Amino acid sequence: MREFALIDLLTASLPTHGSVVVGAGDDCAVLDLGLADRWVLFKTDAVVEGVHFTAATEPRRIGHKALARCASDLAAMGGLPTVALVTVGLPIGFAPTDVQEVYAGLNALARRLGVGIAGGETSASPDGLWLSVALLGTVAKDRCVLRSGGRPGDALFVTGTLGGSRRGKHLDFEPRVVEGRWLAERFPLHAMIDLSDGLAGDLRHVLKASGVGAELDANAIPISEAARATASGPSPEEAALRAALTDGEDFELLFSLATEDVEPLLTAWPTKFPHLSLSHVGVLTHEPGLRLRDDRGVRPLELDGYAHFQ
Amino acid sequence: MREFALIDLLTASLPTHGSVVVGAGDDCAVLDLGLADRWVLFKTDAVVEGVHFTAATEPRRIGHKALARCASDLAAMGGLPTVALVTVGLPIGFAPTDVQEVYAGLNALARRLGVGIAGGETSASPDGLWLSVALLGTVAKDRCVLRSGGRPGDALFVTGTLGGSRRGKHLDFEPRVVEGRWLAERFPLHAMIDLSDGLAGDLRHVLKASGVGAELDANAIPISEAARATASGPSPEEAALRAALTDGEDFELLFSLATEDVEPLLTAWPTKFPHLSLSHVGVLTHEPGLRLRDDRGVRPLELDGYAHFQ
Numbered sequence: 001m002r003e004f005a006l007i008d009l010l011t012a013s014l015p016t017h018g019s020v021v022v023g024a025g026d027d028c029a030v031l032d033l034g035l036a037d038r039w040v041l042f043k044t045d046a047v048v049e050g051v052h053f054t055a056a057t058e059p060r061r062i063g064h065k066a067l068a069r070c071a072s073d074l075a076a077m078g079g080l081p082t083v084a085l086v087t088v089g090l091p092i093g094f095a096p097t098d099v100q101e102v103y104a105g106l107n108a109l110a111r112r113l114g115v116g117i118a119g120g121e122t123s124a125s126p127d128g129l130w131l132s133v134a135l136l137g138t139v140a141k142d143r144c145v146l147r148s149g150g151r152p153g154d155a156l157f158v159t160g161t162l163g164g165s166r167r168g169k170h171l172d173f174e175p176r177v178v179e180g181r182w183l184a185e186r187f188p189l190h191a192m193i194d195l196s197d198g199l200a201g202d203l204r205h206v207l208k209a210s211g212v213g214a215e216l217d218a219n220a221i222p223i224s225e226a227a228r229a230t231a232s233g234p235s236p237e238e239a240a241l242r243a244a245l246t247d248g249e250d251f252e253l254l255f256s257l258a259t260e261d262v263e264p265l266l267t268a269w270p271t272k273f274p275h276l277s278l279s280h281v282g283v284l285t286h287e288p289g290l291r292l293r294d295d296r297g298v299r300p301l302e303l304d305g306y307a308h309f310q
Numbered sequence: 311m312r313e314f315a316l317i318d319l320l321t322a323s324l325p326t327h328g329s330v331v332v333g334a335g336d337d338c339a340v341l342d343l344g345l346a347d348r349w350v351l352f353k354t355d356a357v358v359e360g361v362h363f364t365a366a367t368e369p370r371r372i373g374h375k376a377l378a379r380c381a382s383d384l385a386a387m388g389g390l391p392t393v394a395l396v397t398v399g400l401p402i403g404f405a406p407t408d409v410q411e412v413y414a415g416l417n418a419l420a421r422r423l424g425v426g427i428a429g430g431e432t433s434a435s436p437d438g439l440w441l442s443v444a445l446l447g448t449v450a451k452d453r454c455v456l457r458s459g460g461r462p463g464d465a466l467f468v469t470g471t472l473g474g475s476r477r478g479k480h481l482d483f484e485p486r487v488v489e490g491r492w493l494a495e496r497f498p499l500h501a502m503i504d505l506s507d508g509l510a511g512d513l514r515h516v517l518k519a520s521g522v523g524a525e526l527d528a529n530a531i532p533i534s535e536a537a538r539a540t541a542s543g544p545s546p547e548e549a550a551l552r553a554a555l556t557d558g559e560d561f562e563l564l565f566s567l568a569t570e571d572v573e574p575l576l577t578a579w580p581t582k583f584p585h586l587s588l589s590h591v592g593v594l595t596h597e598p599g600l601r602l603r604d605d606r607g608v609r610p611l612e613l614d615g616y617a618h619f620q
Contacts, residue, residue: 003432006406006409006432007432009406009410010409010410010413011429013413013417014413014417014420014426014427014428014429015417015420015421015425015426015427016426017392017393017424017425017426017428018426019392019393019426020393020426020428022428023426023427023428023429024427024428024429024430025429026429029393029395029428029429031393031428031446033343033345033350033448034345034348035343035344035345038344040343040350042393042395042428042444042446043395044354044395044396044397044430044431044442044444045397045431046397046399046431046433046442047433048399048433048434048435048436049436050436051433051434051435051436052433082327082329083327083329083330083339083341083352085339085352085353085354085444086354087354087355087356087442089356089358089440096316096319099316099320100319100320103320103323103324107323107324107325110325111325114327115325115327116324116325116326116327116328116329116330116333117324117325117333117334118324118327118330118332118333118334118339118341118352119321119324119333119334119335119336119339120334120354121354121355121356122313122316122317123356123357123358123361123362124358124361125358125361125440126358126359126360126361126437126438127436127437127438128436128437130399130435130440132354132356132397132442132444134352134354134395134442134444136341136352136446138343
């Protein structure tokens with residue numbers, strides 16, 4: 001059974017609670033704990049040796065990645081992360097100095113984000129190292145951006161450049177927390193998600209949640225230097241595009257908003273974020289499905305995201 | 311380096327956040343998110359194949375234990391658990407029906423506790439199965455019980471019976487959520503903790519946090535049937551007592567309160583909880599350290615908790 005089919009099955013029958021505004025199926029859980037104007041965001045994620053890093057990865061980067069992944073999910077809702085707990089599975093004989101380095105990476109990112117680490121647990125792990133991070137944050141109720149709000153006609157944007165993350169970005173990326181909050185506070189975003197499964201894969205999550213289709217503009221997809229550097233085969237250009245569409249762990253933001261907001265966004269962005277590109281990569285459509293437009297015309301995009309290639 | 315020394319080192323330099331009322335070092339993190347009369351409790355914990363269960367453990371019991379451990383920590387602060395997220399590390403080839411059974415165990419306990427499961431993550435795990443649970447809850451600000459409030463002269467109580475948990479209770483225990491809330495709401499408890507490292511080990515955590523000592527009454531320690539059944543050696547009675555003092559994963563509540571509240575507690579308890587014993591096991595003292603009184607007199611208790619025997 002594929003991962004997403006299993007998740008659909010499991011999430012169909014989960015117990016509910018009155019405080020849950022949005023449960024399984026979006027970037028974070030959204031909770032109404034009784035605060036007047038804010039919701040609480042709640043997210044957990046894990047990094048596992050042999051899956052998200054290797055035995056040779058520097059411990060500091062492992063700690064960084066563990067927290068950054070959760071922070072990226074809060075960013076994708078326009079949220080402000082506040083407090084994390086960290087659970088560590090430690091292999092027998094894992095050096096205490098390496099544990100300290102894992103925490104040094106965690107702590108450095110936490111300090112940059114203004115996040116407190118309020119404890120956690122350590123467990124023995126019979127095999128490799130793993131870290132599970134639980135992160136809380138808040139978002140103004142009228143500024144929380146879900147996957148499900150996309151509307152036909154919306155313009156689709158992505159931050160940064162895509163593909164080739166396994167060359168190093170997957171360990172060192174900065175979660176787009178400042179960018180996500182700025183976008184959500186300044187513009188009426190309709191839908192947003194962070195790119196962990198690849199543009200094609202994550203866009204499909206938005207399309208499913210929003211009940212719309214999309215058309216991507218091949219010439220507008222921002223292909224990273226890393227994706228170009230690793231592209232090979234008879235058509236390196238096509239391989240690089242494919243990497244940008246399907247490689248996982250870009251951790252950029254993909255969002256949609258009404259066309260009337262495109263011009264103000266494109267004017268304000270470069271002043272606020274001069275070192276991060278913003279690309280208008282396509283449009284949401286009434287017609288279901290995902291299509292790619294290039295110089296040869298428009299065709300269905302069969303490529304899936306990262307998870308399906310595993 | 312022993313586990314607790316490493317934890318002390320790591321927690322000495324964690325980033326902080328203004329909302330953290332109590333951080334690392336108690337059963338849960340306590341957060342002030344701006345609610346008028348309640349604090350938010352936040353806890354994560356994990357169960358790992360080969361550490362907390364085996365490859366032969368029924369999946370349903372694994373799911374139960376994963377949530378029950380976190381709920382037990384909230385119970386130990388007098389808290390009400392509300393919403394959980396579940397992160398699962400799935401070995402290659404782990405049967406989807408077994409994953410469903412893990413969730414059946416989680417969901418059944420969640421429903422009994424009134425907890426919603428608002429999503430989570432699945433990851434591949436190159437080796438064994440593991441689950442990490444993050445649990446939120448609430449507690450009235452004036453009813454939150456910490457480890458640090460114990461005072462000399464306090465009476466010490468434990469719920470249930472102790473020792474021999476690995477015979478099965480460690481997989482099937484019911485977290486004392488109802489009992490913890492009732493105690494915290496009805497009586498001015500000074501300190502409370504749940505027993506995961508054994509009575510001797512967890513009592514030491516309370517003594518350290520509260521800056522007091524304690525004397526336990528050997529004849530009052532409630533030894534479980536499981537501890538008696540497994541006790542062997544030249545003195546089975548002493549082996550059973552040792553198991554009750556040091557075996558891990560009892561998940562009963564240990565708490566202290568002023569002597570004037572002992573009589574009302576002992577009167578009210580059996581009416582409210584006729585099927586769960588409550589034992590007055592000792593007293594907190596000005597004199598530091600942990601001592602055991604038995605028919606031969608009083609002597610220092612050198613036994614540590616579960617973690618130190620690993």
